[in-house]
Amino acid sequence: MNDIITRGLDDLSAMWRIRALEEKIRELRLADQVVGSVHLAIGQESVAVGACSELRAHDALYATYRGHGWAVARGVPPREIFGEVLGRVSGVNGGRGGSAHFSAPQHGFHGENSIVGAGAPIAVGAALAARYDGSGRIAMTVFGDGAMNQGAVTEAMNFAAAFGLGVIFICENNRYSELTPINDMVANPDLSQRATALGIPAVRVDGNDLAQVRTAVRLSVESAVAGRGPSFIEAHTQRLVGHYIGDAEQYRPAGELDADREVEPIAALTRTLLASGVGQETLDRCERRAREEMDRAAAAALADPLVDPATAKEHLYA
Amino acid sequence: MNDIITRGLDDLSAMWRIRALEEKIRELRLADQVVGSVHLAIGQESVAVGACSELRAHDALYATYRGHGWAVARGVPPREIFGEVLGRVSGVNGGRGGSAHFSAPQHGFHGENSIVGAGAPIAVGAALAARYDGSGRIAMTVFGDGAMNQGAVTEAMNFAAAFGLGVIFICENNRYSELTPINDMVANPDLSQRATALGIPAVRVDGNDLAQVRTAVRLSVESAVAGRGPSFIEAHTQRLVGHYIGDAEQYRPAGELDADREVEPIAALTRTLLASGVGQETLDRCERRAREEMDRAAAAALADPLVDPATAKEHLYA
């Protein structure tokens, strides 16, 4: 097998790991074993996989409530994610973060954030710290299309631009902010121009195309490492599921989901690999292994003890 | 005298009225008759005069703490402004607003605001109301260069753009935000591009040139009235005084103030009119009349009774 195919299979496996984890979480949520609000990124996996593959271990990633995939791509062990959403001692934050607000700094995953736009200024701080600690760390912050309309994001972008901080802003444009189309909420649908106007080099990429995502992120990393400051990437993508579990998705025009399923990254990469001569069973194995891994991780987490309520008051202060 | 000269003399008088009012306030402040924080716009008068001359009576203007001149240009009687900063019953808000937070809706002056950027969303609301009340009202909000970095302003611009609301955003770029040069706080000094990126037609004008200000505002008003939504104008200007009274202005490069005094709008228009053959005494009369008016207004306000402290608890609720 040539390098391209090897990489393709790695990517496919990486995406399947995310999707299998999320589908498992959905299953647990529908069975009420997981409770509360859960936001899945099914269909968006390529952005996380592509972007994280260009980050170094010491770089800092900041995600949103829709962050499971980014955590997996950063290397957070699935059992710790399952444990977290299940409130088990194995949970990466002992159940305190939950699905929408967990973090694992030891894996360079500096956390989800459930306030739209709020992670961007915090990521700027990680890059600011790098100015002084000689680490060469850069920061990446990912947020949605809708978050572009939250003042915090503009403030963060300008702050990073003014001081030339090494921050990569990734806008996952999945066309919707909850139940509302982004194009109804902006006059100019090219969101990347906002970054350009702030003096930040910006590109729009097809988020389903791993190569495009990688190239954009690689150039951004290089630029940041070279001290040329922040970059902005608008990655077009789609979520194949509701904003939250239970979302009736009435806002979708007829046929949209079908079209999305054609272009979504797992389907697209599967097609490409098949066309390159990779056998169906090889492809199936990627999926099966991912599902098996996640089944095992979930089972392990379910068998882990619940976090002891007696610890609830700990860690409020140093 | 031809029309251009007549208009020029009117403009000169209008600018002198603002400057004389502000210089009088400064005098009262230095004499401790006025107390507290006072922000003067000496040198920036042309933006207010030019912009307000294109507004209709029913349009709504929102200014900042640096708003005396805009109030005068909107027609707020000087005695009521003096009364306000002096805490007299003649004050336009009975002394509750003070120099930095007064309003006079009856003159289309919907108020100063002492929170940077906070007036912009409120102006958007005035335009939103116009959608329903058939008034044809448009809203104008003016803020500084530094305010562009406050999230509220981006949010307001996008809100207006997305809904096509009749708001004119005027950014008075006087090069400084308090004591800090704006160009040190942005990567792209062309602030107008931020509006463009949001889908808002934007121009940069020489704020010292009344004709440029007027043309930009007139086109913006027409566009708003025609239902084509918001506009953005970046007007380059300069303040010839400190950010506040007492500001040591150590941030100014050598020679800057001298250069500014050459181009500031009263000096500039005076020169033009002289060159057009207007006599010095005619020009002097503009100034003298303005100063006399403001001396009288200030004296009247000083003679007005102080607002009765017994009323302090009134008007908290309906």
Added chain:
Amino acid sequence: MPEIVKLNVGGAVNAALARALEEMPETLLYGEDVGKPGGVFGVSRGLQKRFGDRVFDTPISETAMLGAAVGAASFGRRPIVEIMWIDFSLVAFDQIVNQAANVRYVSEGRTAAPLTIRTQQGTAPAACAQHSQNLEALLLHVPGIRVCMPRTAQDSYDLLLSAIACDDPTVVIENRTLYAGTKQEVTVGQPIAPIGGHRRPRSGDDVTVVTWGAITQKVLDAADRLEADGVGVDVIEAVWLNPFDDEAVLESVGRTGRLVVVHEAARTGGFGAEVVSRVVESGAQLAVPPRRVALKDSRIPSAPQLAAALLPQTDEIETALREVVRS
């Protein structure tokens, strides 16, 4: 033409919004996902269809939303803005505290801000720390802002209408765990009451409980347990927190001589402290020291068993009541 209909809390809010939009042509209703989708809790469902562009969706720009409400309100509109979670109001607190609250006072009454902020708060299992806070106390320290916290379907209908009709900025704090509850009989179409007042869902002479919001149900459950033992609990549900009905509380405490305040918000700096202070400052004679039952000062963990350990539970309320009555 008052009429009795069966509505759950979400339905009652919807009915109140519909009536306001119908009877007060100056009302506007907007917020994130409020228009076309009908709200993430379905509370504004059908209203855009019925009232057209007076009901609309907005960008995720709470500062712009609230600022626009202040501006529109001063030009004769009566905006009703949904802030999806009270936690999100913190990105735009300036527009509430420094802007809306100041309009009338600072302008010497020349301008007003008759706007309503509809929001919801409260803990729900695994909602995460940023979607779980009870923040009424922050608003109650802001002179110029009216605040109410309806719980029943009837109050959800009535108070919202009173808030909308009120000529000052008013925050209506609902609780998302109540929207989809069982349908209750709600009288609709009555004249809109002025703001203010309290409810007394239980009466008794042995101990006074002052409470508000969803946790009132736990108070009632605890009260029922005491009732079974012949102890009478006077439950004052402070549905309006600003204006607060001091008289009702003082009258009750005057009878019972015992006071417990229960709220879901954090204990320290919660409005319970204000209630306790007003009672003791009044010189009311208490037989035993007053008590507060509230969230143990903490952030809210996602895991339900952890959160439960911090939140006031029926047992804890019962214990507090029994101790206060016993002493």
Added chain:
Amino acid sequence: MPEIVKLNVGGAVNAALARALEEMPETLLYGEDVGKPGGVFGVSRGLQKRFGDRVFDTPISETAMLGAAVGAASFGRRPIVEIMWIDFSLVAFDQIVNQAANVRYVSEGRTAAPLTIRTQQGTAPAACAQHSQNLEALLLHVPGIRVCMPRTAQDSYDLLLSAIACDDPTVVIENRTLYAGTKQEVTVGQPIAPIGGHRRPRSGDDVTVVTWGAITQKVLDAADRLEADGVGVDVIEAVWLNPFDDEAVLESVGRTGRLVVVHEAARTGGFGAEVVSRVVESGAQLAVPPRRVALKDSRIPSAPQLAAALLPQTDEIETALREVVRS
């Protein structure tokens, strides 16, 4: 090498910042006009020259400033951020309440946010309603945020250093009317104390006053007047409000049996209610009902004579003390 120097409050803050920057290489100091201009109150004058790019100016972006502090703090920096007026923190309250306060707790202690917010508040003549609020109570209802309010030059120096050294997000609320006061003897260079504790600028056995911030001076003036008549006023200055020194207050009230709480913030929902509640809940025996003296619930008008009518004045404090002592 402790040393006594003469400093006014602004100078003491400057000295503390200089020492922190000197001794803790992980500190950063930034804010609007903080770097090159040295602060609008001159409090950070000379520090950029001395410490280079660890001291810098920022855009007018409080949300970005505070968010950046949260991020930098989790990577080993110890940011000190100036929010020029506490009123401006409201444009960025999310970053304090939903972000900084949650870092340690929600991460189960894996991450921390050792940042300091230096801000100032208070009323000054004609400052306008948006530059006059006393908002400590909002922060004191947020578990996870430490809060102190220094007043003397010594405390301005000491508390700021304790705050900076503290591994949790801490808000130091100064008062701009004090910066340029007369120079006082300040001991500098002592070991940095842990956070917490109170001050007792007057002691006495007849009545306890709990107070904090600039208004303490008015309390002391009133206390002096009573002292002249032989009435002993025990003044507990709660320089640290979170953690709050309950014990000191309860000990004092235990002796005096009388409690007055004085703050400049609005009465309703102010932290005075918390103090009153803690005292009465403790079962402390009070000879007379406790009293609060505070801003009459209102916005703050610009005209000084109007503001003066709403703010607590020495006379009013004196009257309250005399009434409490007399009864």
